[in-house]
Amino acid sequence: MSIHTRLFIVFIVTTILLIPIAMTDTVDRNPMEPFLKPSDFHKYEPVDYTIHDPINISSDQQFMDQALAEGWLGNGTEENPYVIEDFSINCETNCIEITNVESYFEIRDCMLSSPNESEELEYPLTFDYGIYIRNSSNAIIDSCFATRKYTAIGVREAQCEIYNNSCVGNRYRGISMYDSDNSTIINNVIERASTGISVSNSANTTIGSNNITSVRSYGIDIDCRFSIVRDNRIEDASMGIYIDWSFNNTYVYNHIRNCSYASLYIEDGYNHNISYNVFSGAGIYLSSWGGSQLWALEEYNNTVNGKLIYYARDQSFLDINPGDYGQVILYNCTESVVQGGTIADTNIAIQIGYCDTTVVRNTGVDNCSQYGISVASSDFSEIEYNTITNCYYGIMMQSSEYCSVLENTITDCLECSIYLGNANFGEYNRNEIAGARDASIGFSITNTETSTFQDNVLTQAGFKVDGHRLESWSHTMTNNMVNGKPLGYFNAVSDTEIDVSHYAQVILGGCDGVTIKNGYFENVPIGVEMGYSDNCIARNMTVLNCSWHGIHLRNTYSSLITNSTIKFSENDGIWFYFTFDSNVTSNIIVHNERYGIRLFASRDCKVFGNSIGWNILSNGNDHSSYNMWDDGISVGNSWSDYNGSGFYLISGTEDVFDHFPSIYTIPNTNSSLSTTTITNTTYTQTDTSPIDMFVAVGVIGIGIEVIIIVAIIFRGKKESID
Template sequence: MPLSINKALIKIKKIKKRSSKIKYEFFFILNRIIQRRSEKKITKRVSYFLGVSIVLCLVFGSLKLAFNSLNTSDTQQAEMKFNKNNFKERPKMSVIHVPIIINGNGDFHTQALNEGWFGDGTEGNPYVIEDYIINISYPNYHSNGIDIQNTNVYFIIQKVTIHNEHGYDNSGFSLFNVKNGELRDNTAINNNYGFFLQYATNITLIGNTAYNDFTASYGTGFYLQNSTNNILMGNTVDSDNEYGFYLQSSANNTLTGNIVSKNYNHGFKLNESSNNSFIDNIANDNLFGFYLQNSTNNNLIGNTANNNYRDGILLHSSANNVLTNNIFNNNGIRILSDTLEESIQTLVENNTVNGKDLLYFQNKVKTVISSEVGQIILVNCSSIQIEDIIIEMKASVGFLLMFSKNISMINNTAINNYYGFYFQYSTNSTLKGNTAINNHIGFHLQYSTNNTLTKNTANNNFIGFHLQYSINNTLTGNYPNDNDHGFYLYTSPNNILTDNVLINNGFGMHSYTVEDSIQSLVKNNTINGKDLIFLQNEINTIISSEAGQFILVNCSLMRIENLIIDMKVLTAFALHFSTNILIINNTFNNVFIGFHLWFSTNNTLIGNTANNNYNGFVLYASVNNTLIGNTANNNHNGFYLYGSSNNTLMGNIANYNDENGIYLGSSNYNIIRGNILLHNGRDCIVQHDCLGNVIFDNICEVDETKTIISSYNVVFLIGIITLVSLIYIKKRYINYK
């Protein structure tokens, strides 16, 4: 039998099947009309005439279609092959549909026949699923909207909207072990994953949209896991997702012309993904624009990153990538890695930051840089001199040095960056006369040693000078003013700090061992015109002189009395790894933390005052301390204990604090007795994850009538109410019986 006749017969069968389905629907409608003829005054004769007319039209229409099919030549049939672009433009009403689950080619074929989907799954005539609205709601909160698994037939999904009414853990469009699909012009709303490709190959996503209109930030717009050779083009992720596009263990994918904005975390995230291409994408107003982690040999070309809070592009332990012709506004590039090998890139050129060149030097030696640029990055460079450069618009990091040495930086300025000057694994360099203003961190040294910072200025940053895991550095004659923290040393011992002048900020430390807290030399520093008292390894000393801040490290058997600090400083009085200190009648107001005990034991605080601070008294990992008759009013928390056990708080006053009079977090077996705790914003005493605390005879205000009641009486009243309730319930039960 000729091939053309075979095709015609197949078409006749399809037409007959469709005609039968249409006839069934019309007869159903006709029957409803007849049943309701009395209401609408339709006569039996009219109903009969309508029915006969409809059937005749269907029969003759079917015969005409069959005749036309028989007379269609092979050439005409070839011309009638599926044209995706023409089909895409067909106007059609979207209809509500239940979630679609397909597993295997056979299941796809069966459902295509049952649903009447166009196509047969071949490359020239793919199945088409289109114009559906799928709402994910109770009881199927976790269902995927369209879930296709284990297929390699060709298909298109277009103009489908999937909306999760409650934002549960699901995917809008999920493809698992799938090849040869195309998704275009679809929308996923409030799904945990808008579009989820897992072990997927040769999938094309064009013009799709994923967004989240919940206030909570979660979810990922497009997630590719172990997926290769896919194309994502012209897609959009907007509003409050955690990630826009996330590639996990995926390779050889191409993302071009996509737009991602206003997401909580990353615009584009790559983790352990290599050989991907990102071309002409836009990432705006995210935390990070492009974030590569443990990802190598990727191409980032011609992308735009604007107003991302931390970085336009962050390369975290990601080497041998190509970054060219990218445009950054109010953000830039940052590299973060623990080895030189993970920091080296294949090519970084022709990128701009705020309309100026991004200067990237790698393995460069003996160069002077003094030209106007938008950002400077040095990787494995030495003997470079950078002078008189002003970077006054946000560039993520104004000046970044990675694994570099003998760098001289003189009279440079960094304004409005996240980091002004950032040294990572860099040594033997000098910073002199530089200025950092309105950055998150002005000068940041991480894993950097033997550097000298002299006569630099850090104003209005969150932290002026931050040393993290950095030792043997010298900071002398610097001017940190009006920062939240002037100097902050995080696990950075054996540094020298001398002759620094601090105004409206102070000196802070954070470490978990005594060894990581001890400094080589700290002297002749002033805070608000008064001396910084920094003592370490001191024994049997009395301190009663005026000072701008007090810090004791590994001290014991000391007496601190009658001191007053009433100007902005990080912590007025701090004990680090100190024991048996007697602290009496001191007043520390209008600072960030009044009294701070850090890994300190067996200390006594009597009659001290800490008002109008963030926290009045803070105990962190400190045990067996006694606090008697102290006052903490108008703070965020009056007394704040975390990880601190076996302490005694007795006869203290904590009133009008924004949160709590006394807060206990992971703090056990403390005695809280006889304290006056009135008018605090949240509660008198709050415990979180605590065990065995003894709390009694404290005075709290519990309502607007200013009723004063002890904790014992509260327990007693609760017991009485419970007993009465049980008696009442029992009586009701007996009467019912």
């Protein structure tokens, strides 16, 4: 049968199968029943192979010569295509590569593999394919088996039929197609890859009846137009179907289960017809970044965990009981109320996008792999009196203003209980939050301006603030409790000294000339944060077990971190971001899981007189050549990984050094005495506790601090510091 005849049949069959989708009122098929039984899927059957060297054909003449020489069937015409069959090819390059030919050909019943036993991506990458077709539009690939390749089957700039193949244990993709219109990918089995099927920049493509299991990222990754994705079975992936810049596509009768991020994720595009899909464990995820057009779905009779998805667009005054549905999605709706019942065991229980004045209240949400309630570009939303448990994020509020999140109970959310991104002018009050573990993020407040946080009670959780404008650090925060102690939040405070020993964590926003001292912060996201705060000092801080950074300074000038201990942070001990003319001196910074001290987009800062050791990625990191990691005279830092010879190179650049480094050594735990020895090359402490590896900097540290303070006074500081 010729390839054109095959394509005509595929077109006719596809057209017939799509008629019920357009006539949804007369469909007689139960969407809850499987369309295909497992036995309907192709299963690879071994054949007797002939061992063969790699095949590389790049012209019609070469194809004809090799076919004649090896006795291949066919003559390259539509009626009698060349046939490459029954070969076993094992190599580290492309097993079969055919480019720039107009001949008709079929590749069938071949075994294609690599001597590399790995099924994981390894660097440097090796781009080897089982079959690679380019600029050759008359190809059929049928009933081949490909394993341990970078990609099993790759097609580029070619019209191709790919069916009945088994792609098992490949490092990157099972089937990859780019810029290849009018192609079909039907009835293939794909197991154990990063992505099952990837089709991009193509039109009029049919992806049907494929069985895709155990892929690390996407079952199907599609960037197409006027295409059909139907009757596929996808199981055990991060995302079942990932839709990027696609439009006028149809996704029907797919069965997708156990995809942790989403069964169907829409990143961008428009005119998506999504109908009669059966999802289990996760539903639809609509991106908040791709614009409003991607939310305008043609959605019919999709289910999550046996319950219909409730999808509404362009409606007003809705009253919805979410407990009746597997997922609720509202787009461009106004003055609607979602209340009552419980949604559980999906990726996002309730999604609200581009709506106005929506209320979600008295609803239970449990065990969502992404968000319990997600609100995107929807002003005047009210989220109140809900109970949310065991989600990754409890509430996500993105690009939505004048909203309120009030009196919700949120427990055991793994990453964050309430995330606010560009959620300006809101009221976030009287919520009770219990983190899933110590130091969970209760509130993550990112680029959110001028909002109110009052009477919130956080247990095993805390606050995290970030933003690139002063207004992002300027809020009303009163009477918030973190782990049984008050939150210390100071906004626009000037020229004062504050004993912060009774606070759970401290945040300075828009302050000037403030000294904070004697803090003990443990099991919070960040112990000390300073944003848009100048001439400030943090002294005598003990910061332990933070889930983010120990101390974070952003857009801050002429500030000082001194005489503090920062240990066991899950990110950096101290992180400077767009911070200038500031110093870090006489601190102990050890056992943090990323960097001990990290300076990013910062300049004219000095780091010296510190004891820095056993931080996982590196002890120091600097992405600028404009900072100093010593005092420029004789004092540097002591480092656990310094070998005692020469300068100490700071990671992140090739030309930043501590010119006066010394060795920070592990204490001698066999001694019953506790002593400190300081020499010009080595700082050594002996202690009975190996965890507390403190090094006293003594008179040198005091002298350094005095010098810095005098310098600050000279710059015009209004209040003298003891």
